[in-house]
Amino acid sequence: MLLNIKNLHVSIDGKEIIRGLNLGVNKGEVHAIMGPNGTGKSTLAAAITGRDGYDVTEGEIWFKGKNIIELSAEERANEGIFLSFQYPVEIPGVSMTNFLRTALNAQREYHGKPPVPAGEFLKMMEEKKNLVEIHSKLANRSVNEGFSGGEKKKNEIFQMAMLQPTLAILDETDSGLDIDALKVVAKGVNQLRSDENAFVIITHYQRLLDYIVPDFVHVLFDGKIVKTGGKNLALELEERGYEWIKEQHLA
Amino acid sequence: MSDHLTQQILDLDELLIHQFKENKELISAFDIPKVSALREKHIKDFVEKGFPDSSQENWRFTEVESILDQSFIHDLQPLLSNNNIEELFRCEVHNFDTEIISLLNGWYQGDDGSMHTSPEGVVYGSLRTAMKTYPELVDKYYGEIAHCMNNSFVSLNTAMVQDGVFIYVPDGVTFSKTLQIIKIIDRNENVFIQNRNLIILGRNSQLNLMHCDDSINHSTSLVNTVTEIFVGENAHFELYKLQNLNDMSGLINSTFIKQEANSTIKTNTLTFNCGMIRNNIEVALDGNGAHADVFGLYLMDKKQHVDNQIRILHNQPHCTSNELFKGILDDEASAVFNGYIYVARDAQKTNAYQNNNNIQLKPHATIHTMPFLEIYADDVKCSHGATIGQLDQEAMFYLRSRGISKANARLLLLYAFSADIIKHISIEALKTRIDDMVKKRLRGELSICEKCVLHCGSPEKEYHFEIDMSKI
Numbered sequence: 001m002l003l004n005i006k007n008l009h010v011s012i013d014g015k016e017i018i019r020g021l022n023l024g025v026n027k028g029e030v031h032a033i034m035g036p037n038g039t040g041k042s043t044l045a046a047a048i049t050g051r052d053g054y055d056v057t058e059g060e061i062w063f064k065g066k067n068i069i070e071l072s073a074e075e076r077a078n079e080g081i082f083l084s085f086q087y088p089v090e091i092p093g094v095s096m097t098n099f100l101r102t103a104l105n106a107q108r109e110y111h112g113k114p115p116v117p118a119g120e121f122l123k124m125m126e127e128k129k130n131l132v133e134i135h136s137k138l139a140n141r142s143v144n145e146g147f148s149g150g151e152k153k154k155n156e157i158f159q160m161a162m163l164q165p166t167l168a169i170l171d172e173t174d175s176g177l178d179i180d181a182l183k184v185v186a187k188g189v190n191q192l193r194s195d196e197n198a199f200v201i202i203t204h205y206q207r208l209l210d211y212i213v214p215d216f217v218h219v220l221f222d223g224k225i226v227k228t229g230g231k232n233l234a235l236e237l238e239e240r241g242y243e244w245i246k247e248q249h250l251a
Numbered sequence: 252m253s254d255h256l257t258q259q260i261l262d263l264d265e266l267l268i269h270q271f272k273e274n275k276e277l278i279s280a281f282d283i284p285k286v287s288a289l290r291e292k293h294i295k296d297f298v299e300k301g302f303p304d305s306s307q308e309n310w311r312f313t314e315v316e317s318i319l320d321q322s323f324i325h326d327l328q329p330l331l332s333n334n335n336i337e338e339l340f341r342c343e344v345h346n347f348d349t350e351i352i353s354l355l356n357g358w359y360q361g362d363d364g365s366m367h368t369s370p371e372g373v374v375y376g377s378l379r380t381a382m383k384t385y386p387e388l389v390d391k392y393y394g395e396i397a398h399c400m401n402n403s404f405v406s407l408n409t410a411m412v413q414d415g416v417f418i419y420v421p422d423g424v425t426f427s428k429t430l431q432i433i434k435i436i437d438r439n440e441n442v443f444i445q446n447r448n449l450i451i452l453g454r455n456s457q458l459n460l461m462h463c464d465d466s467i468n469h470s471t472s473l474v475n476t477v478t479e480i481f482v483g484e485n486a487h488f489e490l491y492k493l494q495n496l497n498d499m500s501g502l503i504n505s506t507f508i509k510q511e512a513n514s515t516i517k518t519n520t521l522t523f524n525c526g527m528i529r530n531n532i533e534v535a536l537d538g539n540g541a542h543a544d545v546f547g548l549y550l551m552d553k554k555q556h557v558d559n560q561i562r563i564l565h566n567q568p569h570c571t572s573n574e575l576f577k578g579i580l581d582d583e584a585s586a587v588f589n590g591y592i593y594v595a596r597d598a599q600k601t602n603a604y605q606n607n608n609n610i611q612l613k614p615h616a617t618i619h620t621m622p623f624l625e626i627y628a629d630d631v632k633c634s635h636g637a638t639i640g641q642l643d644q645e646a647m648f649y650l651r652s653r654g655i656s657k658a659n660a661r662l663l664l665l666y667a668f669s670a671d672i673i674k675h676i677s678i679e680a681l682k683t684r685i686d687d688m689v690k691k692r693l694r695g696e697l698s699i700c701e702k703c704v705l706h707c708g709s710p711e712k713e714y715h716f717e718i719d720m721s722k723i
Contacts, residue, residue: 016423051648052648072646072651074653074656077653077654078654082652085649085652088649089646089649090643091643091646091650092649092667092671093667093668093670093671094663094664094667099650099663102659103653103664104654106654106659112652142600142667159653163653163654174532
């Protein structure tokens with residue numbers, strides 16, 4: 001199993017947000033995690049990617065056969081975990097080129113490989129840009145600075161394409177996207193799907209799942225996965241809302 | 252003749268006044284009458300005021316007393332150095348075409364009693380020689396814009412200074428190279444130095460000047476420099492100040508710039524290391540349509556202190572000024588920024604922008620930032636901003652989530668913050684060099700005592716940044 005989360009408990013400032021969550025993801029699978037606001041979806045993403053301040057008080061996160069709880073955010077990234085941010089951060093003064101080259105070389109160094117040659121890197125940038133239909137010259141632009149909402153999300157997928165993670169977590173990638181951008185993003189993700197990687201798609205709405213079809217849909221409520229089903233569960237949630245889940249769970 | 256002040260009984264100011272009175276003839280040996288007269292006027296002022304102290308509003312956050320509390324030697328004549336002068340001043344900035352003016356322990360090196368004239372016609376040499384060869388220019392400009400308001404260091408300098416640099420760019424002349432003043436302190440005793448520079452740019456002229464303050468040993472030095480710069484109509488002047496002295500040393504730098512109509516200037520004050528630095532920069536926009544860019548970057552750590560006092564005087568209409576100072580404060584370092592903008596009653600259509608941004612890396616680092624705008628015209632655009640922040644944790648996580656180590660993510664962000672100032676350096680080779688220095692400084696690798704700032708490390712050895720910052 002690629003990712004195996006066992007009885008995970010996560011607190012922020014002493015307040016428990018994730019309360020005993022279990023999730024298993026195999027290579028080649030796409031999992032959607034849905035649920036009402038404030039149930040811990042983004043907290044789960046932060047806990048998997050090792051964000052400071054998200055204290056795992058109990059449980060284990062196994063990735064590629066390794067418990068990664070003690071690993072830093074950068075180590076987890078270099079192990080092959082990628083997070084597409086709900087709100088990508090603007091970093092003035094850091095060019096996309098430097099940023100990606102630094103990231104890529106960090107990953108290569110982690111795996112004992114030499115830095116990527118400049119020519120190869122540039123070629124790769126051009127190639128992957130096309131994947132998400134980014135037409136502008138990225139090289140000299142600062143990371144996300146002045147990017148529109150759609151460009152920022154495309155940029156996340158572009159970075160994912162560059163870093164080629166084994167596990168990609170997409171946190172509300174559909175939020176703030178118009179339908180055209182959504183299609184572009186979904187198309188990019190679908191092209192990156194393979195038998196060797198897996199996706200965890202965190203979303204509030206079913207919309208994105210029309211384009212990225214999940215193998216499993218989980219409903220997160222009250223810090224736990226309370227229901228798991230196939231892709232039809234997303235449609236059902238779209239139709240019926242989350243109230244019935246809450247009622248079932250609280251009953 | 253006592254040219255050494257080592258007595259402990261008197262305070263430094265009293266000793267200096269005593270030294271002035273005892274050695275007036277020696278001190279004023281090269282003077283034109285105006286300079287001597289100014290000495291008399293200013294010593295009176297200094298006797299009256301003494302050194303500033305932190306009870307004065309303008310010195311409130313800069314505790315200058317502690318450095319003045321030490322004993323200093325104040326030379327009245329240059330000492331012969333045992334070191335190889337050429338070696339000390341060898342400039343190793345590649346592809347950087349400079350003409351070097353060197354001052355050792357405050358004394359102009361290689362002064363043979365004549366001025367240098369570049370092929371374009373730019374004249375430069377020691378101030379004492381200029382008084383002999385260009386007395387009318389010195390008489391016309393010397394002491395005209397330097398004033399001692401809130402700063403009796405200027406009085407002391409005017410009274411006691413004996414050497415410095417004179418530069419004259421005649422009308423219509425463009426200096427194709429960069430003129431570089433390298434000031435090195437190499438003295439095994441505590442030394443107090445006065446320097447005076449007079450720079451005159453004629454109409455339609457152009458000059459790029461680099462002014463490096465360095466120390467090469469670990470003795471305490473206190474340098475008190477006053478620079479007067481006159482920028483003629485439609486002239487363009489750029490000044491890059493590099494400050495890299497040891498942790499014990501103090502630098503009081505007072506720069507006065509007067510701009511005529513349609514002239515443009517750019518100053519960039521880059522402070523990398525020094526125990527205590529006070530930069531007083533005053534720019535008087537005295538002609539219609541003049542423009543001033545006043546930039547600065549300070550990277551301080553340990554217990555270092557930097558104080559930038561910037562005064563922009565919009566005395567005439569249609570002038571613009573753009574002021575940006577950025578600083579990173581680590582450990583227990585402290586910084587002061589005081590940005591004063593004055594807009595005279597008739598200075599309509601003024602556009603003045605001021606910003607000061609700081610990153611405080613440690614809780615014990617302190618920053619005092621004070622914008623102060625005084626506007627008497629009604630048709631003006633003035634904006635100002637000041638920020639003090641920590642490293643952006645969101646950005647840190649974003650970078651780390653892409654596999655970039657915490658240390659490198661921190662460097663990337665600090666470098667990006669500094670790059671805002673570096674990008675304004677218009678001399679490409681210098682920009683590259685400063686860029687390297689900033690990276691080194693941020694990594695804690697910039698040595699302050701390996702000769703001049705431009706010799707830092709071994710320039711022959713290609714510098715490898717942990718993160719590959721090189722442009723591709």
